[in-house]
Amino acid sequence: MxxxxxxxxxxxxxxxxxxGSKSESNRLLLLQALFPELTIENVSNSDDSHVMQQALETTSEIIDIHHAGTAMRFLTAYFASKSGSEVVLTGSPRMKERPVEILVEALTHLGADIAYLETEGCPPLRIKGKHLTQSKVSLNANVSSQYISALMLIAAKLENGLELTLKGKITSVPYIEMTLALLKQVGIEASFNGNLIKIVPQVSTLNPQTLVVxxxxxxxxxxxxxxxxxxxxxxxxxxxxxxxxxxxxxxxxxxxxxxxxxxxxxxxxxxxxxxxxxxxxxxxxxxxxxxxxxxxxxxxxxxxxxxxxxxxxxxxxxxxxxxxxxxxxxxxxxxxxxxxxxxxxxxxxxxxxxxxxxxxxxxxxxxxxxxxxxxxxxxxxxxxxxxxxxxxxxxxxxxxxxxxxxxx
Structure with a gap:
């Protein structure tokens, strides 16, 4: 039109x-999928957040996130850490050109099982969810903050938590700090000092709470x-x-x-x-x-x-x-x-x-x-x-x- x-x-x-903020909504939707005791209000009515919600609720083996870049990054980490699941994560023609290799390499280092189905380094991805036990990984800090946030969001559900070292000058610090603040807000122990992000595994359920975006x-x-x-x-x-x-x-x-x-x-x-x-x-x-x-x-x-x-x-x-x-x-x-x-x-x-x-x-x-x-x-x-x-x-x-x- x-x-x-x-x-x-x-x-x-x-x-x-x-x-509601798409950035806040998509982070909280993923946390809610990991911790169902959370309730969210004023969720974004954007296409990206609708896609995120549908993907987290679906039982389909093929998940098409269309143009939603945030959903692609966050869901790659989510499904990689969801033991027993197997999905193909795909998107629009443009999405299939957008790099995701840095995140995939970091997840693979943590023990994930992810394969490229078309172009090396880009979606679509076949993801076999595993119980991830490794906890230490490094990333170049000048990459999209969404790679970093994707790892942070799943970290509390990893058996040994996460120690993420950022190498070089950090890009988009406010988005990393947003993720950190939301983790702390829901009750997850997390810190960001210098170039090191630490997130403690959450072994018990969180206190039920309502978060307003x-x-x-x-x-x-x-x-x-x-x-x-x-x-x-x-x-x-x-x-x-x-x-x-x-x-x-x-x-x-x-x-x-x-x-x-x-x-x-x-x-x-x-x-x-x-x-x-x-x-x-x-x-x-x-x-x-x-x-x-x-x-x-x-x-x-x-x-x-x-x-x-x-x-x-x-x-x-x-x-x-x-x-x-x-x-x-x-x-x-x-x-x-x-x-x-x-x-x-x-x-x-x-x-x-x-x-x-x-x-x-x-x-x-x-x-x-x-x-x-x-x-x-x-x-x-x-x-x-x-x-x-x-x-x-x-x-x-x-x-x-x-x-x-x-x-x-």
Whole structure:
């Protein structure tokens, strides 16, 4: 489905409820599968979390997780440690190109039985669940944090727990710390000191408890962009958010101050408001701890006519698409000038935004949502608009509620 977004002005004051964090939901769903005494509320309604739930509940021998990268990593570890099970874990054509070798090697070192069925190092995988007794393993620390979190999540169910040594500079620390915090929250003994993660085996059942998932900060980023591209005084309230968030993308609140946007926390809501014009100096952000908001920030800068240099983006090349190349291609359609490297993006200021441009989305939900706020500056067509269901199924309805004109 292709949709057209007409140049619009949004209502001055708005309130929206954002679905639960996909990152928190998928971690807690796996922990709940290991420890059924846990109850979860405000689970994400994203495709990725639906896929995760279905996979954990299925009795099928073939599990197709489609585009859900987090589910692929987490479920690889889960089924490898589930003694007596045997599954084939597969996904979309793009998923079959996304590397999983680092995680498979670590699990194999712990005693897992995993085989590649097509391309070496990539899904689909045949996984024969085993009782894993080894407890010590090392990983390069500059890989996707999802490999690290996948091992952490199953660790308390391993006979001897886990000692995970991270080699080199660590990428996406907030996501590792999120996993650690959730383990501690449910009652699992875990620590992260220097480059060593230790998790103690949980031999008894956990105390029954209910955990409420915080709303997704990555999804909030698109509304920060909308406010930044709107007139001074524009205000959006989003529920439900915490000032002491576990999500790395909560750094949005401070980064968007450069774009004249303030954030106020009250009663588990955030009020985001355009309080001044954006600064005109070039923006320089290091985003290795929050790479998922790079697309949003780049488009915000384009719309505001601000040059930017965004670094720490090496993990973006192995996402749903090569997000750096996709950003360059689509921003240049709009009239911007972009230079990319293996881990950075530089946008040169442009004075003219092209009209009535069609934005390709590359099977990537974040491409669709990151570019949508540009409708405040020009007419846009978003191709394959349904792709937003991967993380934010109500996104287009939310934009209509804000005052955007959307036609199919």
């Amino acid at each position: 292709t949709i057209s977004l007409q140049k619009s002005s949004i209502h001055k004051t708005n309130s929206l409820t954002i679905t 915080e709303s997704d900060w990555s999804s909030a980023s698109y509304f920060y962009s909308i406010v930044a591209l709107s007139a001074v005084g524009t205000n959006i309230r989003l529920s439900s958010y915490k000032k002491d968030s576990l999500q790395g993308d909560s750094v949005l609140a401070s980064l968007y101050e450069s774009f004249g946007v303030s954030t106020v926390f009250e009663n588990e809501q955030i009020q985001i408001k355009k309080v001044s014009e954006a600064i005109k100096e070039p923006i320089n952000f290091q985003l290795n701890h929050a790479p998922d908001i790079a697309q949003t920030i780049a488009v915000t800068c384009l719309g505001l006519g601000i040059s930017c240099h965004l670094s720490g983006l090496h993990t973006l090349k192995i996402k749903e698409t090569d997000r750096l190349l996709a950003l360059k291609t689509e921003i240049e359609k709009l009239g911007g000038s972009v230079h990319i490297t293996e881990n950075s993006l530089a946008l040169e200021v442009t004075k003219h935004i092209n009209f009535d441009v069609s934005i390709a989305t590359y099977n990537d939900h974040r491409m669709a949502m990151a570019f949508a706020p540009m409708a405040l500056k020009t007419k846009l067509n978003i191709e394959d608009a349904n792709v937003v269901s991967k993380s934010h199924p109500s996104f287009w309805d939310d934009l209509k509620n804000l005052g955007f004109k959307i036609t199919q």
